[in-house]
Amino acid sequence: MRLMVGSIVRSVVCGALCLGPVTGFAQVWEKWVGPGMIYRMEYDSSIPRVIHAIRYTPGSPFVKPMAELAELKVYSEGDTKGREALSALVQRSGAIGGVNADFFPFTGDPLGAMVRAGELISPPYPNRAVFGWGPAVSAVGRLRWKATLYPDGGEKLEIDSMNEEWGQDGLVLNTEVAGYSIAKEPNVHVVVKLDETRIGPSGKITAVVERTELDKEQVVVEQGKAVLLARGPKAERILQLQPGQKVTFDVATLGFDWAKVDQVVGGGPFLVVNNKPYIDWKQAGFKENFAEKRHPRTAVGKTASGDVWFVIVDGRQDMSDGATLAELADVMVGLGCTDAINLDGGGSSTMNLFGMTLNRPSDGKERPISNAVLFAGAIPTIETEPMAIKGPARIGPGARATYEVIGPDGRPVPQSSVIWSASGGAWVDQGGMLRAIGNSTGAATLQAWARGQLLTIPITIAPAAGN
Numbered sequence: 001m002r003l004m005v006g007s008i009v010r011s012v013v014c015g016a017l018c019l020g021p022v023t024g025f026a027q028v029w030e031k032w033v034g035p036g037m038i039y040r041m042e043y044d045s046s047i048p049r050v051i052h053a054i055r056y057t058p059g060s061p062f063v064k065p066m067a068e069l070a071e072l073k074v075y076s077e078g079d080t081k082g083r084e085a086l087s088a089l090v091q092r093s094g095a096i097g098g099v100n101a102d103f104f105p106f107t108g109d110p111l112g113a114m115v116r117a118g119e120l121i122s123p124p125y126p127n128r129a130v131f132g133w134g135p136a137v138s139a140v141g142r143l144r145w146k147a148t149l150y151p152d153g154g155e156k157l158e159i160d161s162m163n164e165e166w167g168q169d170g171l172v173l174n175t176e177v178a179g180y181s182i183a184k185e186p187n188v189h190v191v192v193k194l195d196e197t198r199i200g201p202s203g204k205i206t207a208v209v210e211r212t213e214l215d216k217e218q219v220v221v222e223q224g225k226a227v228l229l230a231r232g233p234k235a236e237r238i239l240q241l242q243p244g245q246k247v248t249f250d251v252a253t254l255g256f257d258w259a260k261v262d263q264v265v266g267g268g269p270f271l272v273v274n275n276k277p278y279i280d281w282k283q284a285g286f287k288e289n290f291a292e293k294r295h296p297r298t299a300v301g302k303t304a305s306g307d308v309w310f311v312i313v314d315g316r317q318d319m320s321d322g323a324t325l326a327e328l329a330d331v332m333v334g335l336g337c338t339d340a341i342n343l344d345g346g347g348s349s350t351m352n353l354f355g356m357t358l359n360r361p362s363d364g365k366e367r368p369i370s371n372a373v374l375f376a377g378a379i380p381t382i383e384t385e386p387m388a389i390k391g392p393a394r395i396g397p398g399a400r401a402t403y404e405v406i407g408p409d410g411r412p413v414p415q416s417s418v419i420w421s422a423s424g425g426a427w428v429d430q431g432g433m434l435r436a437i438g439n440s441t442g443a444a445t446l447q448a449w450a451r452g453q454l455l456t457i458p459i460t461i462a463p464a465a466g467n
Helices: 086-093 233-238 288-292 325-334
Strands: 007-013 025-034 037-044 049-056 064-069 097-100 114-116 119-122 130-133 138-141 144-151 157-159 170-174 180-182 188-194 203-214 218-220 225-231 246-254 263-266 270-273 297-303 308-313 337-343 351-353 371-376 388-390 400-402 404-406 418-424 426-428 433-436 442-450 453-461
Touching: 049 351, 064 114, 064 263, 086 097, 086 351, 086 371, 097 297, 130 337, 138 297, 138 337, 144 170, 157 170, 157 233, 170 180, 170 233, 180 225, 188 233, 225 233, 270 297, 270 325, 288 325, 297 325, 308 325, 325 337, 388 453, 426 442, 433 442
Parallel strands: none
Antiparallel strands: 007 025, 025 037, 037 049, 049 308, 064 371, 097 351, 097 371, 114 119, 114 263, 130 138, 130 263, 144 157, 144 246, 170 225, 180 218, 188 203, 188 225, 203 246, 270 337, 297 308, 297 337, 388 404, 400 433, 418 426, 418 442, 426 433, 442 453
16 A cells, blocks of 8 residues: 555635635645545635645545544543543554544533444533544534433433533433543442443443442442432432442433444534535534634534545634634535534644644644544555655744655655644645744754655754854
């Protein structure tokens, strides 16, 4: 298998994908990553705006998108609140790359719906859009969720949430993937042993009560078990459960065909519905500043042919101003999306491929996130002999320089077979042109992925000697 055997590299006058005044040119690069996977970069200097996008074709033998939790659990040991940088999650999972997914509160759990390989991780956030997919299909919509506890010989009890740190009255079901059952005191934790190892989006599962824990800030959810957590009036109800008593969980998540969809991530609001921009930010509970100001953005959408686009718009930086939700919707329509939703953005917006952070997170470094869409697959090695990046090790403030990868035979590797990334005081386009940001001095790091090798060199940004 050969990576990136060709690309489309072109400069076009601003059009549907180049929003804002028509005062400059937009450059577009598309690079073949593997069967069913294309990487695309756009740069419009008139806004300015930089867009990174990955197109995935369902059924690709090369890669498979998977919903995944940071640190592989909702909550983990330490002070991370179950969050980690996307690059660390990609490395931990052995994936080719990924993009950030859902919003998250201060508690660190995904705010909205999440289904991972057919396992329900998090219920939907009311009135917010979700994106789901399976081996052959993808879907955009809203989900409705209801879960009920049926104790043998007792009255049913509605479950208020799932795998979530809890600080109010109510009943929460925490499964093994949560890691911990966490709540403010006073509270009641009831540990049950499940007859099945995982709970799907819809269905019934039985369990047997093992023990009760009173007024603990957190309880470990052990393998093959779940923990019912309650505060307020429902705490009195689950205190009546006795060791050895059988209970049944009836879970219903409506909105998708679960025979076809086994992965879901939440977000919101909608961006595109039925080929047209449709942005329901008010109904989804977002604020005007979030919707109508330019920010870094992450989005996902589906095309009429079934392809899926994962998109990052850089923002809050000199080289990229970001996008409003309306502008982001236009970007998705321009990519051919018939339906699309917004995901978590701002400092969370991150795209990783082959160990490189392709975009420039607005915080100046990666922000730890709660979950992501990972591109699972094997990274092939095409060239085993050493290669090198060729170009100046020093550029002046505000200057630019072009770089190339030199193969073992001493010849340049075609730019169509190289994916570039830069961090620090400079950014790079997919033609290999590195641009120092502003007029400040400092350092940058330039990376290139070519023929299965990740290459890295430091760049110094400073005036020429003697100036």
